[in-house]
Amino acid sequence: xxxxxxxxxxxxxxxxxxxxxxxxxxxxxxxxxxxxxxxxxxxxxxxxxxxxxxxxxxxxxxxxxxxxxxxxxxxxxxxxxxxxxxxxxxxxxxxxxxxxxxxxxxxxxxxxxxxxxxxxxxxxxxxxxxxxxxxxxxxxxxxxxxxxxxxxxxxxxxxxxxxxxxxxxxxxxxxxxxxxxxxxxxxxxxxxxxxxxxxxxxxxxxxxxxxxxxxxxxxxxxxxxxxxxxxxxxxxxxxxxxxxxxxxxxxxxxxxxxxxxxxxxxxxxxxxxxxxxxxxxxxxxxxxxxxxxxxxxxxxxxxxxxxxxxxxxxxxxxxxxxxxxxxxxxxxxxxxxxxxxxxxxxxxxxxxxxxxxxxxxxxxxxxxxxxxxxxxxxxxxxxxxxxxxxxxxxxxxxxx
Amino acid sequence: xxxxxxxxxxxxxxxxxxxxxxxxxxxxxxxxxxxxxxxxxxxxxxxxxxxxxxxxxxxxxxxxxxxxxxxxxxxxxxxxxxxxxxxxxxxxxxxxxxxxxxxxxxxxxxxxxxxxxxxxxxxxxxxxxxxxxxxxxxxxxxxxxxxxxxxxxxxxxxxxxxxxxxxxxxxxxxxxxxxxxxxxxxxxxxxxxxxxxxxxxxxxxxxxxxxxxxxxxxxxxxxxxxxxxxxxxxxxxxxxxxxxxxxxxxxxxxxxxxxxxxxxxxxxxxxxxxxxxxxxxxxxxxxxxxxxxxxxxxxxxxxxxxxxxxxxxxxxxxxxxxxxxxxxxxxxxxxxxxxxxxxxxxxxxxxxxxxxxxxxxxxxxxxxxxxxxxxxxxxxxxxxxxxxxxxxxxxxxxxx
Numbered sequence: 001x002x003x004x005x006x007x008x009x010x011x012x013x014x015x016x017x018x019x020x021x022x023x024x025x026x027x028x029x030x031x032x033x034x035x036x037x038x039x040x041x042x043x044x045x046x047x048x049x050x051x052x053x054x055x056x057x058x059x060x061x062x063x064x065x066x067x068x069x070x071x072x073x074x075x076x077x078x079x080x081x082x083x084x085x086x087x088x089x090x091x092x093x094x095x096x097x098x099x100x101x102x103x104x105x106x107x108x109x110x111x112x113x114x115x116x117x118x119x120x121x122x123x124x125x126x127x128x129x130x131x132x133x134x135x136x137x138x139x140x141x142x143x144x145x146x147x148x149x150x151x152x153x154x155x156x157x158x159x160x161x162x163x164x165x166x167x168x169x170x171x172x173x174x175x176x177x178x179x180x181x182x183x184x185x186x187x188x189x190x191x192x193x194x195x196x197x198x199x200x201x202x203x204x205x206x207x208x209x210x211x212x213x214x215x216x217x218x219x220x221x222x223x224x225x226x227x228x229x230x231x232x233x234x235x236x237x238x239x240x241x242x243x244x245x246x247x248x249x250x251x252x253x254x255x256x257x258x259x260x261x262x263x264x265x266x267x268x269x270x271x272x273x274x275x276x277x278x279x280x281x282x283x284x285x286x287x288x289x290x291x292x293x294x295x296x297x298x299x300x301x302x303x304x305x306x307x308x309x310x311x312x313x314x315x316x317x318x319x320x321x322x323x324x325x326x327x328x329x330x331x332x333x334x335x336x337x338x339x340x341x342x343x344x345x346x347x348x349x350x351x352x353x354x355x356x357x358x359x360x361x362x363x364x365x366x367x368x369x370x371x372x373x374x375x376x377x378x379x380x381x382x383x384x385x386x387x388x389x390x391x392x393x394x395x396x397x398x399x400x
Numbered sequence: 401x402x403x404x405x406x407x408x409x410x411x412x413x414x415x416x417x418x419x420x421x422x423x424x425x426x427x428x429x430x431x432x433x434x435x436x437x438x439x440x441x442x443x444x445x446x447x448x449x450x451x452x453x454x455x456x457x458x459x460x461x462x463x464x465x466x467x468x469x470x471x472x473x474x475x476x477x478x479x480x481x482x483x484x485x486x487x488x489x490x491x492x493x494x495x496x497x498x499x500x501x502x503x504x505x506x507x508x509x510x511x512x513x514x515x516x517x518x519x520x521x522x523x524x525x526x527x528x529x530x531x532x533x534x535x536x537x538x539x540x541x542x543x544x545x546x547x548x549x550x551x552x553x554x555x556x557x558x559x560x561x562x563x564x565x566x567x568x569x570x571x572x573x574x575x576x577x578x579x580x581x582x583x584x585x586x587x588x589x590x591x592x593x594x595x596x597x598x599x600x601x602x603x604x605x606x607x608x609x610x611x612x613x614x615x616x617x618x619x620x621x622x623x624x625x626x627x628x629x630x631x632x633x634x635x636x637x638x639x640x641x642x643x644x645x646x647x648x649x650x651x652x653x654x655x656x657x658x659x660x661x662x663x664x665x666x667x668x669x670x671x672x673x674x675x676x677x678x679x680x681x682x683x684x685x686x687x688x689x690x691x692x693x694x695x696x697x698x699x700x701x702x703x704x705x706x707x708x709x710x711x712x713x714x715x716x717x718x719x720x721x722x723x724x725x726x727x728x729x730x731x732x733x734x735x736x737x738x739x740x741x742x743x744x745x746x747x748x749x750x751x752x753x754x755x756x757x758x759x760x761x762x763x764x765x766x767x768x769x770x771x772x773x774x775x776x777x778x779x780x781x782x783x784x785x786x787x788x789x790x791x792x793x794x795x796x797x798x799x800x
């Protein structure tokens with residue numbers, strides 16, 4: 001008898017999850033439609049929906065169009081019935097946010113990193129999460145984190161994050177013990193890709209997408225049939241360390257001429273400084289502390305030094321994109337990160353460079369656009385990933 | 401009543417397919433095991449198995465180990481109950497074979513191409529299939545074809561195959577009309593990858609694998625979770641036309657410095673001839689018609705010219721592999737094709753070149769091996785793909 005009862009309980013739980021998933025996947029849906037799609041009886045659906053309404057997860061929000069007979073009552077997810085925390089451990093600042101079940105950001109915090117690494121960087125994560133969990137957004141159902149470096153998502157371990165000086169750090173385990181919440185961690189470029197996939201342009205749910213993030217480093221996230229592809233070791237998308245220049249500049253990874261050494265935001269700034277001697281007329285030559293904002297201003301004013309470093313960055317980034325397209329033939333590419341401030345004319349340079357070294361047919365079929373979400377992409381992507389991994393629920397883009 | 405009957409028929413068909421699939425997936429399996437895995441009743445399974453035995457698809461081949469009670473009768477697929485045709489439209493010769501349901505080759509034909517292209521190449525395909533279908537291997541259930549170039553597998557169209565001078569050729573449709581059999585076509589490197597996945601080393605059914613084929617051209621096939629990934633336009637794995645040398649040699653695609661221009665079998669031969677003037681002592685310099693066999697002999701004898709072209713090929717192939725590993729972090733790479741004759745020492749050069757330009761952690765986790773099947777990989781892969789696409793049945797490796 002005990003085993004039969006357990007089975008009954010399991011079935012109930014499975015059916016409840018199935019119904020919740022459907023309501024999650026739709027902006028609004030009627031009980032009849034749920035019954036049709038789940039193949040459960042109307043009575044079972046009604047019972048489950050009543051339970052979900054008691055849990056506060058679902059509400060009735062009005063009437064749909066009648067297709068003969070009574071107009072159906074529409075059900076909808078209560079976006080604010082549960083909350084998630086998303087973190088983006090970016091190089092200069094850690095950004096954390098509380099988001100609701102529809103990925104709307106309720107509250108956001110930024111903590112400057114000030115070169116902290118190792119245990120101190122971990123303390124900063126604790127400090128941020130202590131504050132975010134104390135804000136009164138309840139109930140919290142999990143934490144998703146995008147971190148630079150190589151991540152073993154299955155084990156919840158940061159295998160290697162050079163800037164943070166983390167090696168084999170069991171971050172998920174530490175945080176789960178401290179906050180008693182499920183924790184998912186993944187590479188920040190991968191998280192950003194999920195964020196852009198879900199909340200950026202309209203991407204069909206089972207489509208393919210590559211999102212390239214250019215910040216201090218360069219990384220990509222690859223979505224195949226709508227799901228993040230992490231490769232065998234979690235490192236899929238590590239394009240920043242593909243060697244593109246023989247005998248190029250020394251990279252922090254120990255090799256020479258990695259893509260990062262010429263096309264990252266960091267590389268652009270470093271190169272503008274290094275080449276200033278050749279361009280005494282450049283406003284950048286007079287400013288040894290020139291950063292990306294100054295380079296952008298000079299570039300917009302037609303400064304030759306700024307043009308050169310940005311054109312080199314575009315060329316090598318274009319080459320990397322061509323290689324990606326050659327390998328994967330994924331036709332939608334999104335570029336995001338610090339260099340987006342250079343706008344459409346620079347993106348056109350990247351596009352032209354990619355087309356120049358691609359098979360024409362492949363290039364013609366491929367679109368390259370800027371991302372739409374900036375830094376929030378990583379936070380939303382990490383949250384979405386947490387929800388999918390731990391609750392098998394998909395974030396969707398809604399119109400509100 | 402009519403609709404209910406249809407549903408009953410459909411259910412019967414679905415259950416029959418499910419049982420067949422299970423028997424396909426196992427070398428041997430008992431009725432009880434089939435019932436356990438399908439959750440069908442023993443009576444239903446017995447009825448279906450009787451039907452499959454009447455169709456000749458399944459046979460009883462003895463008794464399994466008893467786990468208390470009567471020893472179970474073992475069922476097995478009758479490998480020779482159906483046949484498939486697999487074609488490999490390689491540059492110099494078209495190779496075709498009849499294979500059985502376990503991928504055992506029953507008969508093989510080779511037709512020299514002698515530079516035929518366009519309609520003449522198509523006629524050669526007809527000629528080969530006319531002969532293969534007339535051999536008396538019956539019943540034939542389909543044709544799978546691996547062809548060079550860009551293929552739209554869903555539409556069955558060869559979009560562009562430069563050597564064969566085929567553009568937008570609806571090959572599948574032409575052959576289906578002529579032979580009244582289902583036809584699947586795909587790129588030859590992709591077909592080769594499937595062949596190596598199924599029949600090469602032991603690859604877990606849902607694992608990832610990259611197979612790089614170096615022949616006249618260079619292409620790759622990418623298996624993700626055990627399934628071929630073709631990208632949005634069918635061109636995934638087109639790594640031969642990734643530009644690896646700025647201002648390199650002119651490629652047949654119109655660009656300069658594509659991987660094919662330095663690391664394909666064709667490139668090796670062409671470069672050995674082009675550089676002969678610098679190596680008057682080389683035996684290759686005395687032989688203007690030197691081909692791959694002569695280069696291999698010279699290379700084994702330590703000839704400097706042969707060493708140079710093969711070392712360049714290894715270096716650029718290694719770089720391309722590093723880029724693939726960087727993008728996909730797939731840890732198993734198989735290299736196959738014409739350069740395999742250079743053996744383990746040359747493979748070691750490729751491996752070292754790849755490691756030199758990879759993140760160390762990624763390189764350490766990645767294995768690079770030669771393929772095991774040579775030209776048969778493409779034929780078996782194309783056949784396996786046909787069976788999967790048209791019948792949802794997977795080839796498996798068996799011990800006989």
